[in-house]
Amino acid sequence: MTDLCGVGVGTGAATGRAFWLTRDASDSPDAPDASDTQVTRDTPDASSRSPDAERERFERARSRTVEELRDEQERAAAAVGKAAEDVLATHETFLYDPAFEERVEEAIEADETAERAVASALEDWIEAFEDTGGKTAARADDLRDLRGRLLRAFPGESGRSVRGVPPNAVVLAERLEPSQAVRLAEEGATGVATVSGSRTSHAAILLRSRGVPAVVGVGEALRTVEEGSRVGVDAAAGRVTLAPGDDADADSLARETPGDVRTASGTPLAVTANVGSSREAAVALERGADGVGLFRSEFLALRSDGVPDVDAQTEAYAAALDRFPEGRVAVRTFDFGGDKPLPGTDGTGPRGVAGSLATPDRHRDQLRALCRAAADGAGDLTVVLPHVTRVEEVTAVRDHLDAVTDELAEEGVAYERPDLGVMVETPAAVELAPELADRVASVSLGTNDLARYVLGTTRDADPEATEPAVIRAIERAVAAANDAGVRVRCCGEAAADPDFAAMLVGFGVTETSVAPDAVPAVRRRLDGIDADAAAVVAERAAAASTKSEVDSLLNRES
Structure with missing residues (x-):
């Protein structure tokens, strides 16, 4: 094997056949x-x-x-x-x-x-x-x-298309522009490597946000890679590997050897994936994910210019469950608003579960689809409520679930009542975490929004999960979930950083849900982790006074 060095973007790794753009x-x-x-x-x-x-x-x-x-x-x-x-x-x-x-x-x-x-x-x-x-x-x-x-x-041509990229290809280019990064993410490129570019370019930022591992600024040596040859991209290491092994089972650096991830003392940990479709769930399975920790159901509507009907939703959720017959799929109910307005609306109105409760017919249709999918699909389903800020919201959803399951039973339609979980992504949810945890089967930390709300920054700003105020909010929410004896997962971008994920284990998080291509690196970091040592790091992070102290602490542990 021959390695070429560049600047890594993201944390994932993948291999595939080279496709020159x-x-x-x-x-x-x-x-x-x-x-x-x-x-x-x-x-x-x-x-x-x-x-x-x-x-x-x-x-x-x-x-x-x-x-x-x-x-x-x-x-x-x-x-x-x-x-x-x-x-x-x-x-x-x-x-x-x-x-x-x-x-x-x-x-x-x-x-x-x-x-x-x-x-x-x-x-x-x-x-x-x-x-x-x-x-x-x-x-x-x-x-x-x-x-x-x-x-x-000028001549009225349509924009250049990057469609036609072969499945599981590693895309190579002189440099990548933002529009190309968007299209490659849409087409499901396995990885990207470029001759020129930097990790701060908009194209790199877009690839990272979508979980596509990339290595940029490799230099002229990248031009020696021939179309169709096998190439590996390791974003965490900033490395491009030529001809990464001949074993057919090693078609992807991202594919993990089957087996549970456990702490050094044997406690099982789950590394799951954030997805927006059953297709992405398939990619997550290939990357070694144990299940789906966050299925963003609103993406079904955003991609089809409207909320799919009950049958279409049922099919999509069941397909994701079938990808993980021995695992768990957590579907977040619709979270429209903010940067994800429902097509055909002005994007105003409440976000998250409050928005669902404000549209009861649509909400019941989604719950109906989820109950049907829980019976049709192979894996275990959890329904997660986003942006919970009041205990009454959980109670209202339970009432809706009762009504939906009664209707399905009367109609003779096969159904299964899924577990219920909540997202903790606001200061209100942190304050209410003990009461919320007592009423649900799982607690999911959404560190992106939690960081923004705790720090008072806009949604346009990058989430700063290593700020001490955010770390302490995470500590409190996880402690509440552990005290209640319910599962606790972290679904934000911060969990894709292997060292941050290790600190989360120290707080008591048992599941991290990350972009599919970040799964392998997180699995490697957490497998065999010394939970006691991680707890010491977590305690020091929670006691820190500045972000730089937390960052330095995590860097020392890497």
Whole structure:
């Protein structure tokens, strides 16, 4: 095997057949001839060209680009999340930046074509960002993305597609732009490696948010990888491995050897996955997940432009259960609102379980589907209630479940009443954790929202789960669940950090649910862990006064 080194993005690992992502000529206007390829199609010849006509052509191309961006924002929000949507919204804002418009206007007045005006205006900024270095340099890829979109829009071409990527492929590229990262995540790329790029680029951030392991900035050596050859990507190690073994059972670095994860003293631990469909559940199984710790049911609606009917929901939940006949699948009830508005609505109204209780017919339909799926599917089902802030909400859902199961029994429809769990992701839920834990079968920590609510930051901000206030909230919630004798899992992004996951075990968490591609690294870290030593780390973290103290503590344990 040959290893190439780069910068890892995320924590997962995967292997597959190499698939080189090619670039359109229109995406590379560094060479002046790139715009010339469009002269015969849309660009007027020099004798008939005028500034007014070029301005009009620029405006048409800009309008087409904005339309494409807005369409893609909707898909990105469902497939990747708000981070992708925000990146694409930033692209649209830049298109109307006065400084950009002024540069295009100056070039057109100097008798340049609209294409060349766009290319030269953006190229100046690309070079300036790259010369600055650091995080600013990473923004250059965003402008390359925008430049390619605009230049394709002149002849009215549709955007470049990365569809057609073979199943289980590791995608290789010179560099990756945000729109490509969104599409690769949609298509289920196994892993990504690039010649250039940084971990702070928007493309890298989007891949990490979707759980696609990547290694960026590998350098020229990556070009030696031939299309179709087997390649391994280990994001945690920042390593690309060429020809990673010939054993057919080693088709994926991410696939774990079957077996339970246990502490050094033999206590079983579960490493499950966060998914949004039965297809993702299949990927989680391949990565070695013990089950599904968080099935985001609202993704079923976001991907189909509306809430599926009872039959369609039943089928989706049962399919996920069938992936884990010996495991457990925790389905979170619809959590619309905020960055996940129900298609066709303005996104206002209460989030989480409060939103479900405010739409009782839709809520009962979902409970009906879940009860049917619990009987139809092979695994064990838990229904998890998001954004619980009041004990009365749990009581109300129980009443709805009673009504639904009575109806199914009267109709002679096969059903099974699933276990009930709650998400702890608000300060209110932390305060009520003892009372909530007494009424349910499991408690799930949503560290992303918990960190934002505890710290008072916006949803746009990165969750800072190692802030002492957040650590102490986690400690209290886990202690309440343990005192009540119920299962406790952590479903937030923080759990995908193997060392953070180890600290969670020290607090008493028995299940971590992470993005599918983060499963192998977390399994490796937790298997055989000294729970007593982890408890010492957890105690010190809870006693820390600053985030840097917590981070240093975790780094020492890695």
